[in-house]
Amino acid sequence: LRPPLIRRWFSSFLNWKISLMQHHCRLSQRIFTASVSLSTTKPLPERVKIVEVGPRDGLQNEKTIVPAEVKIRLIDMLSEAGLPVIEATSFVSPKWVPQMADQEEVMRGIQRKPGVNYPVLTPNLKGYRAAVTAGAKEVAIFGAASELFSKKNINCSVEESLQRFEEVMKAAKQEGIPVRGYISCVLGCPYEGKVSPVKVAEVAKRLYSMGCYEISLGDTIGVGTPGGMAEMLEAVKKEVPIHALAVHCHDTYGQALANILVALQNGVSVVDSSVAGLGGCPYAQGASGNVATEDVIYMLNGLGIHTGVDLPKLMDAGSYICRSLNRRTSSKVAQATCKL
Amino acid sequence: MASITIFPKRIVEWPCAAPSLLFNLQGPDIHKFPDFVKIVEVGPRDGLQNEKEMVPTEVKIQLIDMLSQTGLSVIEATSFVSSKWVAQMADHTEVLRGINKLPHVRYPVLTPNLQGFQAAVEAGASEVAVFGSASETFSKRNINCSIEESMRRFEQVITAAKQAGIPVRGYVSCTLGCPYEGDIQPAQVKKVVKRLLELGCYEVSLGDTTGAGTAGSMAAMLRAVTTEVPVHALAVHCHDTYGQALANILTALQMGVSVVDSSVAGLGGCPYAKGAGGNVSTEDVVYMLHGLGIETGVDLSKVIEAGEFICQALNRPTSSKVAQATNKSKPSLSRSD
Numbered sequence: 001l002r003p004p005l006i007r008r009w010f011s012s013f014l015n016w017k018i019s020l021m022q023h024h025c026r027l028s029q030r031i032f033t034a035s036v037s038l039s040t041t042k043p044l045p046e047r048v049k050i051v052e053v054g055p056r057d058g059l060q061n062e063k064t065i066v067p068a069e070v071k072i073r074l075i076d077m078l079s080e081a082g083l084p085v086i087e088a089t090s091f092v093s094p095k096w097v098p099q100m101a102d103q104e105e106v107m108r109g110i111q112r113k114p115g116v117n118y119p120v121l122t123p124n125l126k127g128y129r130a131a132v133t134a135g136a137k138e139v140a141i142f143g144a145a146s147e148l149f150s151k152k153n154i155n156c157s158v159e160e161s162l163q164r165f166e167e168v169m170k171a172a173k174q175e176g177i178p179v180r181g182y183i184s185c186v187l188g189c190p191y192e193g194k195v196s197p198v199k200v201a202e203v204a205k206r207l208y209s210m211g212c213y214e215i216s217l218g219d220t221i222g223v224g225t226p227g228g229m230a231e232m233l234e235a236v237k238k239e240v241p242i243h244a245l246a247v248h249c250h251d252t253y254g255q256a257l258a259n260i261l262v263a264l265q266n267g268v269s270v271v272d273s274s275v276a277g278l279g280g281c282p283y284a285q286g287a288s289g290n291v292a293t294e295d296v297i298y299m300l301n302g303l304g305i306h307t308g309v310d311l312p313k314l315m316d317a318g319s320y321i322c323r324s325l326n327r328r329t330s331s332k333v334a335q336a337t338c339k340l
Numbered sequence: 341m342a343s344i345t346i347f348p349k350r351i352v353e354w355p356c357a358a359p360s361l362l363f364n365l366q367g368p369d370i371h372k373f374p375d376f377v378k379i380v381e382v383g384p385r386d387g388l389q390n391e392k393e394m395v396p397t398e399v400k401i402q403l404i405d406m407l408s409q410t411g412l413s414v415i416e417a418t419s420f421v422s423s424k425w426v427a428q429m430a431d432h433t434e435v436l437r438g439i440n441k442l443p444h445v446r447y448p449v450l451t452p453n454l455q456g457f458q459a460a461v462e463a464g465a466s467e468v469a470v471f472g473s474a475s476e477t478f479s480k481r482n483i484n485c486s487i488e489e490s491m492r493r494f495e496q497v498i499t500a501a502k503q504a505g506i507p508v509r510g511y512v513s514c515t516l517g518c519p520y521e522g523d524i525q526p527a528q529v530k531k532v533v534k535r536l537l538e539l540g541c542y543e544v545s546l547g548d549t550t551g552a553g554t555a556g557s558m559a560a561m562l563r564a565v566t567t568e569v570p571v572h573a574l575a576v577h578c579h580d581t582y583g584q585a586l587a588n589i590l591t592a593l594q595m596g597v598s599v600v601d602s603s604v605a606g607l608g609g610c611p612y613a614k615g616a617g618g619n620v621s622t623e624d625v626v627y628m629l630h631g632l633g634i635e636t637g638v639d640l641s642k643v644i645e646a647g648e649f650i651c652q653a654l655n656r657p658t659s660s661k662v663a664q665a666t667n668k669s670k671p672s673l674s675r676s677d
Contacts, residue, residue, distance in 0.1 A: 254627070258586040261587045
């Protein structure tokens with residue numbers, strides 16, 4: 001180990017350099033920080049894995065339909081930015097989600113960077129088969145912590161939805177394909193209101209014991225606050241080991257980064273986010289949805305947490321997709337850093 | 341454009357403990373938040389001062405009156421600075437005389453010098469504020485003097501204020517970074533804060549002027565400052581330019597800070613990054629605090645109304661995410677005390 005004094009000097013030097021960059025024009029060089037800015041509360045993880053959901057969750061919730069080549073280019077740019085996991089598309093019926101109709105083309109068209117995972121959503125066995133045929137090496141399934149949300153969204157109870165996924169799990173196990181689980185409404189439901197942390201824990205346990213290697217806990221409508229996040233994680237940690245948990249925060253009420261910070265303080269080290277904050281909230285028209293990857297990376301960099309992500313390249317990907325969608329970025333870091 | 345020195349790989353691959361462990365830090369229990377947080381509403385002054393649109397006096401007065409009804413206990417009303425420098429605040433006397441001052445609400449005003457202070461007192465001010473900087477370059481560029489010279493000016497104001505029994509609040513800008521100097525040493529921030537408190541300020545608000553601060557740098561700065569300054573005398577004034585404000589405020593609360601500055605509707609863009617956000621929105625802060633079970637005495641729905649009013653008058657959309665979400669959806673699902 002190098003002596004702390006030298007490390008402190010390097011870190012101060014880098015911090016100074018980076019601050020200058022941040023207040024000048026467009027960042028186009030590799031920025032790296034080994035800041036010694038510190039949290040004085042519970043120790044934070046050294047590394048955080050970012051799961052980039054922009055190409056799927058983000059685009060799925062954007063009104064403008066984006067051609068396959070644009071999606072492919074976006075995913076390739078995100079791969080270059082150093083993201084370790086990029087949710088590529090969804091094998092759902094195009095009748096329900098027209099944005100994802102080009103699922104096979106996208107899957108076959110992207111350049112798979114070694115070491116990067118490209119999970120896809122598979123709502124049922126049919127979707128799973130199509131995904132594997134198209135070359136998917138990882139899939140994801142979706143549950144809800146709210147019965148009403150489950151019924152309104154996919155027309156069945158939470159338990160029934162999990163039973164549907166059993167088929168997918170079985171096939172995936174046989175073929176050695178890892179499955180990620182998502183739970184929506186973990187901090188509130190647009191229909192039920194408050195959601196019990198115990199219910200979230202139950203669903204998480206179920207998904208984990210079914211064979212999901214990781215469970216992403218989604219604050220679907222963004223109503224959660226740090227207190228609720230801590231309480232919910234406390235309950236879920238009793239049933240699922242912390243290393244298998246991720247948080248998927250929405251920024252609809254501006255609470256996402258604060259919620260993510262608390263999740264990190266509680267031992268979570270996997271964070272879902274969406275480049276440029278793609279994907280508005282379907283429950284509050286015009287309001288924002290997914291938290292912006294750029295803003296998350298900025299915070300993690302400032303905490304000295306390693307992500308492997310190159311922020312300027314990430315911002316390039318964000319600018320690219322916003323131009324294609326003809327919309328403004330929802331990332332504050334991108335807004336502040338780019339010349340307007 | 342500045343170039344970056346590249347040390348990435350070597351630093352990443354150094355086998356090392358997480359920084360917090362490396363420096364053997366023990367911190368407060370994260371579940372202990374303050375029971376009550378005082379919100380200092382800076383929209384009518386700091387907010388409007390940074391808005392391009394000129395706002396008529398009666399609109400400013402109505403905004404402050406609406407904010408007085410929300411339960412906010414401190415509302416920064418105006419600034420007694422020369423109208424040559426800050427045209428938006430030219431109507432300071434009229435505003436201060438025109439507002440309906442509620443008995444349990446304070447209406448501090450900015451007074452950069454003795455002349456401003458005297459005008460403020462004549463106009464009926466019963467609390468004033470002075471603005472220092474942790475960065476020499478920022479001080480020189482903003483108020484045309486060094487930090488030391490500015491302290492001497494403030495000393496005059498504070499002496500006069502003491503004689504008149506008028507409390508003085510101090511502000512320090514650039515506590516987490518300067519648009520000219522870049523990184524600011526926490527020790528430097530501590531020095532300026534101590535000076536203001538020694539001169540007689542009852543509270544010092546620590547401003548992240550560029551919004552570039554993160555939870556990490558906030559913690560480091562507060563840790564340094566609180567080695568010699570009691571935390572109850574500190575407030576945080578976070579900008580949301582990089583979207584970090586709420587996470588920074590949360591960190592400050594976890595370290596014992598219980599006074600937060602914010603601006604209704606997030607009024608006041610960033611003068612250093614055109615089009616970017618500035619002040620954190622009061623609505624978003626109150627939402628988070630209520631969600632944490634922290635009392636503020638503030639009625640969130642009334643703040644949202646005041647925000648809507650001023651945004652209509654300014655013909656601009658709100659910067660508050662809570663306001664955006666609440667306007668467009670079903671009734672808010674947030675817990676309110």
